[in-house]
Amino acid sequence: MKAIVTVGLKPGVLDVQGKAVAGALKELGFGAVEEARVGKVIELDLAHITDREEARAQVTDMCEKLLANTVIESYRVEIPG
Amino acid sequence: MKAIVTVGLKPGVLDVQGKAVAGALKELGFGAVEEARVGKVIELDLAHITDREEARAQVTDMCEKLLANTVIESYRVEIPG
Numbered sequence: 001m002k003a004i005v006t007v008g009l010k011p012g013v014l015d016v017q018g019k020a021v022a023g024a025l026k027e028l029g030f031g032a033v034e035e036a037r038v039g040k041v042i043e044l045d046l047a048h049i050t051d052r053e054e055a056r057a058q059v060t061d062m063c064e065k066l067l068a069n070t071v072i073e074s075y076r077v078e079i080p081g
Numbered sequence: 082m083k084a085i086v087t088v089g090l091k092p093g094v095l096d097v098q099g100k101a102v103a104g105a106l107k108e109l110g111f112g113a114v115e116e117a118r119v120g121k122v123i124e125l126d127l128a129h130i131t132d133r134e135e136a137r138a139q140v141t142d143m144c145e146k147l148l149a150n151t152v153i154e155s156y157r158v159e160i161p162g
Contacts, residue, residue, distance in 0.1 A: 025125075033128075036126075
């Protein structure tokens with residue numbers, strides 16, 4: 001079973017990488033760019049799990065323990081298909 | 082208008098970050114994890130663009146010029162809503 005985790009900074013946390021991307025895009029002539037936010041996406045292949053809710057529970061546990069720094073980051077778990 | 086860009090390594094390119102994540106999850110007891118792949122997600126706010134196809138064209142141009150290293154990375158552009 002596949003799972004997709006998206007991790008991003010919580011609102012209010014300064015996104016220096018996003019600011020750098022927005023600045024670089026403007027300098028390249030993309031004047032329409034107002035803001036950019038940069039996050040991570042982690043695709044997981046899980047073996048021996050066939051129940052979607054079991055997959056979601058395990059992946060949420062992975063986010064809390066390793067994949068996200070929940071002090072400053074929020075995460076979203078998707079089980080596609 | 083909002084745009085979401087997802088950038089990941091092309092198949093066949095060694096994903097060292099993904100391998101590290103998979104190894105760490107296994108060590109934490111998540112034995113179901115077979116593979117992990119790590120990519121970037123960039124959310125953009127675009128001003129003065131109301132046409133979805135114009136937004137998609139501009140963001141694709143941004144990917145080619147800055148957001149993705151197209152030698153080793155592939156990207157996907159979504160214009161949500």
